Amino acid sequence: MTSALETVGLTHRYGRRTALSDCTIDVPAGRVVGLVGPNGAGKSTLLQLACGLLAPTTGEIRVLGERPASGSPRVGFVAQDTPVYAGLTVAEHLRMGAHLNPSWDAPLAERRVAQVGLDRTQKAGKLSGGQRAQLALTVAAAKRPDLLLLDEPVAALDPLARRGFLQGLMEFTAEQGVSVVMSSHLVADLERVCDYLIVLCESRVRVAGDVEELIATHHRLVGPRRDPADLGGGRAVVEASHTDVQSTLIVRSTAPIDDPSWQVDRLDLEDIVLAYMSEAAAGRVRVLEGQR
Numbered sequence: 268m269t270s271a272l273e274t275v276g277l278t279h280r281y282g283r284r285t286a287l288s289d290c291t292i293d294v295p296a297g298r299v300v301g302l303v304g305p306n307g308a309g310k311s312t313l314l315q316l317a318c319g320l321l322a323p324t325t326g327e328i329r330v331l332g333e334r335p336a337s338g339s340p341r342v343g344f345v346a347q348d349t350p351v352y353a354g355l356t357v358a359e360h361l362r363m364g365a366h367l368n369p370s371w372d373a374p375l376a377e378r379r380v381a382q383v384g385l386d387r388t389q390k391a392g393k394l395s396g397g398q399r400a401q402l403a404l405t406v407a408a409a410k411r412p413d414l415l416l417l418d419e420p421v422a423a424l425d426p427l428a429r430r431g432f433l434q435g436l437m438e439f440t441a442e443q444g445v446s447v448v449m450s451s452h453l454v455a456d457l458e459r460v461c462d463y464l465i466v467l468c469e470s471r472v473r474v475a476g477d478v479e480e481l482i483a484t485h486h487r488l489v490g491p492r493r494d495p496a497d498l499g500g501g502r503a504v505v506e507a508s509h510t511d512v513q514s515t516l517i518v519r520s521t522a523p524i525d526d527p528s529w530q531v532d533r534l535d536l537e538d539i540v541l542a543y544m545s546e547a548a549a550g551r552v553r554v555l556e557g558q559r
């Protein structure tokens with residue numbers, strides 16, 4: 268099956284600032300992918316490369332097996348600020364969508380507008396942030412794309428609207444079998460809807476993989492203080508902290524942890540994301556200290 272998103276050594280620089288560095292991922296089609304990372308990590312840059320709004324500085328990117336092209340009918344993109352036309356009504360947005368997109372699914376658009384309670388006569392500029400997000404998703408979904416790229420689609424929404432939005436998204440993806448890549452800072456939300464995760468920190472991919480597999484292979488180990496290098500093969504230390512007598516390690520391990528001196532705890536997705544983010548932040552501090 269063709270990948271939804273495949274990159275090899277993908278790098279993007281804005282002038283001298285590197286926003287995305289040597290990114291190599293292969294996201295299978297048919298997945299709902301969460302893209303997480305701190306502010307400025309490069310998430311929007313990756314999404315804009317994927318929808319053809321930006322071109323790689325170096326490296327390769329393929330979307331649904333093709334080179335990204337801006338305006339592709341196969342890709343729906345909702346940018347971070349949920350772009351809608353303030354002066355147009357909801358109904359006018361749908362008419363414009365129908366006019367611009369040969370594959371426009373008018374019944375789907377009408378159904379979603381009714382489902383989320385949008386007033387067809389209201390100007391988009393007078394909608395709430397959450398309603399604007401719903402309208403932008405409706406327009407992107409009614410294009411009937413094979414891939415939806417959503418840049419922080421729920422950032423402006425209250426918890427109830429967020430739940431409604433994600434529920435609608437899950438129903439839509441299940442019905443249409445569409446692939447989704449969605450950036451967000453709200454990992455708990457992503458844990459509910461995503462089955463694939465990419466953690467991006469400081470312009471680099473720290474981990475990417477199937478959510479179930481990530482949860483099954485990451486553990487917190489607590490035990491007597493020791494050197495993490497002694498853990499043995501097949502195990503990677505994501506984060507380590509120590510007191511005088513105790514070590515706490517977040518490890519990725521495909522092999523079982525059978526040393527009885529470790530207390531082994533399961534991690535949820537948020538723990539895993541935070542471990543990669545903390546380690547990336549600590550690495551930056553070490554580099555800065557080294558430069559002094």
Ligand SMILES: Nc1ncnc2c1ncn2[C@@H]1O[C@H](COP(=O)(O)OP(=O)(O)OP(=O)(O)O)[C@@H](O)[C@H]1O
Nearest residue numbers: 281284285286304305306307308309310311312313
């Ligand atoms: N148009 C631009 N010109 C110059 N630098 C930019 C531009 N857009 C982004 N950057 C820089 O590129 C880096 C990555 O930005 P990007 O917007 O991709 O991050 P992000 O992970 O989406 O952040 P956030 O979570 O805050 O939205 C940042 O250092 C940012 O300052």
